[in-house]
Amino acid sequence: xxxxxxxxxxxxxxxxxxxxxxxxxxxxxxxxxxxxxxxxxxxxxxxxxxxxxxxxxxxxxxxxxxxxxxxxxxxxxxxxxxxxxxxxxxxxxxxxxxxxxxxxxxxxxxxxxxxxxxxxxxxxxxxxxxxxxxxxxxxxxxxxxxxxxxxxxxxxxxxxxxxxxxxxxxxxxxxxxxxxxxxxxxxxxxxxxxxxxxxxxxxxxxxxxxxxxxxxxxxxxxxxxxxxxxxxxxxxxxxxxxxxxx
Amino acid sequence: xxxxxxxxxxxxxxxxxxxxxxxxxxxxxxxxxxxxxxxxxxxxxxxxxxxxxxxxxxxxxxxxxxxxxxxxxxxxxxxxxxxxxxxxxxxxxxxxxxxxxxxxxxxxxxxxxxxxxxxxxxxxxxxxxxxxxxxxxxxxxxxxxxxxxxxxxxxxxxxxxxxxxxxxxxxxxxxxxxxxxxxxxxxxxxxxxxxxxxxxxxxxxxxxxxxxxxxxxxxxxxxxxxxxxxxxxxxxxxxxxxxxxxxxxxxxxxxxxxxxxxxxxxxxxxxxxxxxxxxxxxxxxxxxxxxxxxxxxxxxxxxxxxxxxxxxxxxxxxxxxxxxxxxxxxxxxxxxxxxxxxxxxxxxxxxxxxxxxxxxxxxxxxxxxxxxxxxxxxxxxxxxxxxxxxxxxxxxxxxxxxxxxxxxxxxxxxxxxxxxxxxxxxxxxxxxxxxxxxxxxxxxxxxxxxxxxxxxxxxxxxxxxxxxx
Numbered sequence: 134x135x136x137x138x139x140x141x142x143x144x145x146x147x148x149x150x151x152x153x154x155x156x157x158x159x160x161x162x163x164x165x166x167x168x169x170x171x172x173x174x175x176x177x178x179x180x181x182x183x184x185x186x187x188x189x190x191x192x193x194x195x196x197x198x199x200x201x202x203x204x205x206x207x208x209x210x211x212x213x214x215x216x217x218x219x220x221x222x223x224x225x226x227x228x229x230x231x232x233x234x235x236x237x238x239x240x241x242x243x244x245x246x247x248x249x250x251x252x253x254x255x256x257x258x259x260x261x262x263x264x265x266x267x268x269x270x271x272x273x274x275x276x277x278x279x280x281x282x283x284x285x286x287x288x289x290x291x292x293x294x295x296x297x298x299x300x301x302x303x304x305x306x307x308x309x310x311x312x313x314x315x316x317x318x319x320x321x322x323x324x325x326x327x328x329x330x331x332x333x334x335x336x337x338x339x340x341x342x343x344x345x346x347x348x349x350x351x352x353x354x355x356x357x358x359x360x361x362x363x364x365x366x367x368x369x370x371x372x373x374x375x376x377x378x379x
Numbered sequence: 380x381x382x383x384x385x386x387x388x389x390x391x392x393x394x395x396x397x398x399x400x401x402x403x404x405x406x407x408x409x410x411x412x413x414x415x416x417x418x419x420x421x422x423x424x425x426x427x428x429x430x431x432x433x434x435x436x437x438x439x440x441x442x443x444x445x446x447x448x449x450x451x452x453x454x455x456x457x458x459x460x461x462x463x464x465x466x467x468x469x470x471x472x473x474x475x476x477x478x479x480x481x482x483x484x485x486x487x488x489x490x491x492x493x494x495x496x497x498x499x500x501x502x503x504x505x506x507x508x509x510x511x512x513x514x515x516x517x518x519x520x521x522x523x524x525x526x527x528x529x530x531x532x533x534x535x536x537x538x539x540x541x542x543x544x545x546x547x548x549x550x551x552x553x554x555x556x557x558x559x560x561x562x563x564x565x566x567x568x569x570x571x572x573x574x575x576x577x578x579x580x581x582x583x584x585x586x587x588x589x590x591x592x593x594x595x596x597x598x599x600x601x602x603x604x605x606x607x608x609x610x611x612x613x614x615x616x617x618x619x620x621x622x623x624x625x626x627x628x629x630x631x632x633x634x635x636x637x638x639x640x641x642x643x644x645x646x647x648x649x650x651x652x653x654x655x656x657x658x659x660x661x662x663x664x665x666x667x668x669x670x671x672x673x674x675x676x677x678x679x680x681x682x683x684x685x686x687x688x689x690x691x692x693x694x695x696x697x698x699x700x701x702x703x704x705x706x707x708x709x710x711x712x713x714x715x716x717x718x719x720x721x722x723x724x725x726x727x728x729x730x731x732x733x734x735x736x737x738x739x740x741x742x743x744x745x746x747x748x749x750x751x752x753x754x755x756x757x758x759x760x761x762x763x764x765x766x767x768x769x770x771x772x773x774x775x776x777x778x779x780x781x782x783x784x785x786x787x788x789x790x791x792x793x794x795x796x797x798x799x800x801x802x803x804x805x806x807x808x809x810x811x812x813x814x815x816x817x818x819x820x821x822x823x824x825x826x827x828x829x830x831x832x833x834x835x836x837x838x839x840x841x842x843x844x845x846x847x848x
Contacts, residue, residue, distance in 0.1 A: 144406065145449075169410075170408060172450055173408075173409075173454075174452070176452070176455065177452035177453045177454070180453035180454070180455060180463075180477075181453050181475075181477050203457070246567055268492045278781075321384075321407050324384055324386065324405055325384025325386050326383055326384070
């Protein structure tokens with residue numbers, strides 16, 4: 134049976150994606166930092182879909198642990214591992230991050246630096262095997278900087294560019310790299326926040342991610358309508374854009 | 380401790396009446412629930428599952444509602460005993476989806492599968508097998524209840540049994556159910572063998588129930604509540620048993636698979652008043668006229684138990700004003716007279732109930748506010764319109780005179796006096812509620828409307844006196 138590795142598995146979106154892969158018969162290797170939550174998720178998926186689940190603990194901000202924990206995951210999963218999906222992220226508080234570099238660094242380290250470290254390891258693994266996929270969740274916020282979330286956006290934008298390069302590097306090795314750019318998704322990251330619109334259900338986004346992985350889509354906007362929306366937003370000339378309140 | 384976010388929004392039950400502004404929390408994890416209760420951010424809280432109770436049971440105007448949408452994890456399953464342990468927000472629909480293919484079905488199911496396990500316990504739901512199997516409580520091995528004091532109690536019929544029987548049917552007021560262990564029913568197939576039988580009037584329908592209900596695990600009757608005179612209460616009885624694998628026709632490849640029917644939706648709100656006595660009368664005449672007595676028809680579980688679930692948002696048929704489902708239970712001796720009186724008043728009122736269902740109930744359980752009592756139950760769907768509330772109060776009096784009661788999971792209009800008179804164990808319920816929740820942290824719009832919690836609504840003494848009178 135094939136398996137997938139899911140990092141940041143207890144996030145709202147990852148939970149739905151894990152269920153989607155389990156529903157298609159994949160065993161799951163789940164990585165996160167909260168043991169209790171991981172166990173609850175693993176038990177749910179095992180009972181619901183009768184798949185095998187394996188749980189590993191990792192706080193992605195402890196960079197020194199990446200090699201060891203991912204090494205253990207990859208060894209345990211063995212040749213059955215079809216690919217990896219990266220979901221961890223931190224929206225943070227933009228206003229705080231403007232004053233407090235600690236918050237800014239936490240946003241950047243979670244959404245960018247930790248991703249680079251983790252993806253470097255995974256890229257090496259799949260490149261050597263000459264098969265597999267790497268799917269990482271970036272954000273439409275990374276497509277253009279705006280005052281309300283540009284530190285988060287900068288980190289996600291950096292991740293999107295890293296993934297472009299990685300895709301280019303791994304293309305010849307038959308490893309697909311999928312960049313997912315979701316709009317607002319109905320998860321704890323958005324629930325109860327002001328200014329949310331066109332909010333998609335985690336289940337709908339999870340289906341989209343599964344399809345993107347299956348088809349090997351390079352860049353998937355989810356739901357699809359964010360692609361034209363972001364096209365328009367990227368097209369606004371900077372002299373105009375800088376005057377907008379976004 | 381992080382502050383749990385909430386969204387302020389207008390909520391309603393399935394009847395879309397009443398609509399109230401509530402503060403809706405949506406915890407993702409069980410351990411967030413105690414944090415919400417302890418935060419002191421809202422005057423009170425009530426848990427809400429999928430919002431299929433009809434009235435104001437899962438509303439809390441101006442206060443906290445804890446949405447269970449994301450607390451739906453399965454925890455463990457034992458194929459030997461068929462016991463499923465899950466979080467209280469797991470829906471009956473997902474239990475069927477994942478366990479019917481493995482040969483298990485719900486032990487008791489209401490007329491929709493879009494309810495949560497926690498909601499089913501809080502309303503102590505019954506199904507078409509009540510005459511044989513009782514309510515869901517009989518199949519709940521245990522549940523864990525977070526009390527307003529922050530304690531987690533494991534409750535079963537042998538452990539904290541007073542809390543168990545106050546919570547089963549207790550409409551979420553004794554605590555917040557976190558997890559439950561439910562014993563599923565092994566089945567050979569996803570089908571029921573159904574006998575359809577027409578009854579020319581109420582008396583004949585009740586006669587058939589008495590004569591042959593014990594042969595069937597499931598029994599229910601559709602009733603034409605617009606028929607008058609000698610045809611009053613004419614009905615089609617639909618009774619059946621789980622189909623053994625050998626009974627299925629050859630064409631069925633997988634006996635445990637449901638034939639995917641797909642679904643339709645009522646896309647927009649239809650005009651209020653569309654379902655009136657003319658349209659319903661025409662429908663009833665056709666429906667009754669078309670039916671023939673049939674024995675042993677093979678019907679899949681979905682069609683048999685959830686005919687309306689395949690039409691999403693069917694409540695929109697009643698338009699903006701919404702509707703009230705009125706369900707009553709009546710004891711065996713006075714029941715037939717009570718039913719006849721209710722049907723007479725309904726026909727006389729020129730109101731039309733699109734859906735009218737009659738069934739025989741088996742013995743009651745010890746649930747302090749559990750609805751079913753030995754005898755009969757009648758359920759009506761009535762569009763909200765001018766004069767509906769006084770009319771329902773008139774029916775309430777008929778029900779009370781015949782020793783019956785109204786189902787809280789469907790109710791939106793009962794008065795505190797009538798409620799107290801219908802539920803003689805209310806005082807005992809209040810004692811347990813006071814012990815578990817001295818601060819009144821758990822409340823709901825229904826609880827306040829009905830004075831379910833002492834100190835709200837009318838004092839219990841007055842209600843008791845009313846009952847004697």
